[in-house]
Amino acid sequence: METRELTCIRCPIGCHITVELENGEVRSVSGNSCPRGEEYASNEVTHPMRTVTSLVRLKNGKRPVVSVKTKSDVPKEKMMDVVKALKEIELTAPVKIGDIAAENVADTGVDVIVTSNDD
Amino acid sequence: MADKKADLIIIGGGPAGLAAAASARKEGLQDILILERDTRLGGILNQCIHNGFGLHTFKEELTGPEYAARFIKQIEDEKIPYMLDTMVVDISSSEDGIKTVTAMNPDEGLFTIDARAVILAMGCRERPRGALNIPGFRPSGIYSAGTAQYYVNIEGRMPGKRVVILGSGDIGLIMARRMTYEGAKVLCVAELQPYSGGLKRNIVQCLDDFDIPLLLSHTVVDIKGKKRVEGVTIAEVDENRKPIPGTEVYYECDTLLLSCGLIPENELSGKLGVRMNPVTNGAFVNESLETSVPGVFACGNVLHVHDLVDYVSGEASLAGKNAADYIRGEQLSDGEVINIKTENGVRYSVPSVVRSGHMPDTLTVRFRVGNEYRDTNLAVYLDDEKLMKLPKRVMAPGEMEQIILVKSKVMDILSRSDRSEHEVVIRVED
Incomplete structure (x- = not known):
């Protein structure tokens, strides 16, 4: 039996979670105060996921860059691939929140969407 | 005679x-x-492009600009007037209760506005290098974390390539990840205190995820470089926060980011004569978030620095409602006055006084502790009677705490209390 200690990142409370693993399978999760914590902990010890927030370049905008995020979580080990892919993207103003900046970014199956308005 | 008039002026957008x-x-x-001094509404949220905002307010996880946009839409939909590029330079209050706000902008120059009530919502700013007593030269390459955040996220420019961060405030932690994403090497985060100043989740997702070390009880003792930062020396500190000789380590870097605390921006409040709390650097307020100057309310980071924008929004909504009540001239008797005293590890509370006649059915009292506490209790008394004792696994200065006072319970105790001066005491207990 393997034990992993985690700090939940699902919300700012930051619960201290203990996960018990056996042969790579989650046996128990404790210390969380909500179901999101259990989901986070189970994912974190098997296939950790993160939302990536970054920028892409913007043409003809009030500002030279515009903020973006992955529409849902991507595998943690793909974070830097996503960020790298975003460096190749340039949008043209006007852009608004929810616009798609990139589809299936870095082959994660996840789209990247714009998170600020520049019109 | 003022140039303009408004029932309610809100300073800060x-x-x-x-x-x-x-x-x-x-x-x-x-x-x-x-009145907003920037070129757009939204304040600091515009540059906080990371996620984690809105879980309480909107039940979903938003980035800063998305969170701001939801509120800006409400302002636009409701056609609430605002002036951008407009800097308030003075607020005064006359004997008849009229507040005169002096402001300026490029179109109208200097002008005055008379108001019946004012809400102070100016936010806070970062503690600058000058307030930190770091020895060494004064080269370029030293930025507050928020300034670096502005350069990267708004202007799309990188302040440097090899980075050391002093202070583990949330903006510093967020910038450690941001700079890493943008190709910089972040060598370490040094924190003078034996605990982090930021949220635990940010240590996990901004430092641990990228193997950036957090050096607790460490500080910068020297900065090398005349024109540009060439490196910094970091040393461990003892329990009195004094550097321990022999522990110095030199880090070659071109950039030093400072994330060493936020200070409410209260120059205007001070000039107006608002009574200030030296612990928070914000105003003393009552249960209605009203300052010592009647009709002047305060909310958000100008009142006390928050960790969560959701709590800022909640607090500010209350200030807005109370200011509207004040302008309507609702006459409530003050009832009993209850002072809130904080002791034994609890540093301050907002509000610091409650008038029972104005108390809502439930009143949220927010505060911070001064040290890291594990497996303790938070005890609350009213006139020596215990109101609650809440077990706490962890409390830390970086995370704001709150209790909820229930009016019916408070009134019940007051009715049998024979004390002339009423007092709520909030303290850490075993």
Whole structure:
């Protein structure tokens, strides 16, 4: 039996979670105060996921860059691939929140969407 | 005679000002004016492009600009007037209760506005290098974390390539990840205190994820470089925060980011004569978030520095509602006055006084502790009677705490209390 200690990142409370693993399978999760914590902990010890927030370049905008995020979580080990892919993207103003900046970014199956308005 | 008039002036169009305005309008107040010194509404949220905002307010996880946009839409939909590029330079209050706000902008120059009530929502700013007593030269390459955040996220420019961060405030932690994403090497985060100043989740997702070491009880003892930072020396400190000789380590870097605390921006409040709390550097307020100057309310980071914008919005909504009530001239008797005293590890509370006649059915009292506490209790007494004792696994200065006072319970105790001066005491207990 393997034990992993985690700090939940699902919300700012930051619960201290203990996960018990056996042969790579989650046996128990404790210390969380909500179901999101259990989901986070189970994912974190098997296939950790993160939302990536970054920028892409913007043409003809009030500002030279515009903020973006992955529409849902991507595998943690793909974070830097996503960020790298975003460096190749340039949008043209006007852009608004929810616009798609990139589809299936870095082959994660996840789209990247714009998170600020520049019109 | 002032140049303009408004029932309610809100100083600052960031998260606090926006929520206050939306709430005052919801209460039926028509004549509202927001004054914002930046070129757009939204305040610091515009540069906080990371996620984690809105879990309480909108039940979903938003980035800063998305969170701001939701409130800006309310302002636009409600056609609440605002002036951008407008800097308030003075507020005064006359004997008849009229507040005169002096402001300026490029179109109108200097002008005055008379208001019946004012909400202070100016936010806070970062503690600058000058307030930190770091020895060494004064080269370029030293930025507050928020300034670096502005350069990267708004202007799309990188402040440097090899980075050391002093202070583990949330903006510093967020910038450690941001700079790494943008190709910089972040060598370490040094924190003078034996505990982090930021949220635990940010240590996990901004430092641990990228193997950036957090050096607790460490500080910068020297900065090398005349024109540009060439490196910094970091040493461990003892329990009195004094560097321990022999522990110095030199880090070659071109950039030093400072994330060493936020200070409410209260120059205007001070000039107005608002009574200030030296612990928070914000105003003393009552249960209605009203300062010592009647009709002047405060909310958000200008009142006390928050960790969560959701709490700022909630607090500001309350200030907006109370300002609308004040302007309507609702006459409530003060009832009993209860002072809130904080002791034994609890540093301050907002509010610091409660008038029972104005108390809502439930009143949220927020505060911070001064040290890291594990497996203790938070005890609350009213006139020596125990109101609650809450077990706490962890409390830390970086995370704001709150309790909820229930009016019926408070009134019940007051009715049998024979004390002439009433007091709520909040303290850490075993």
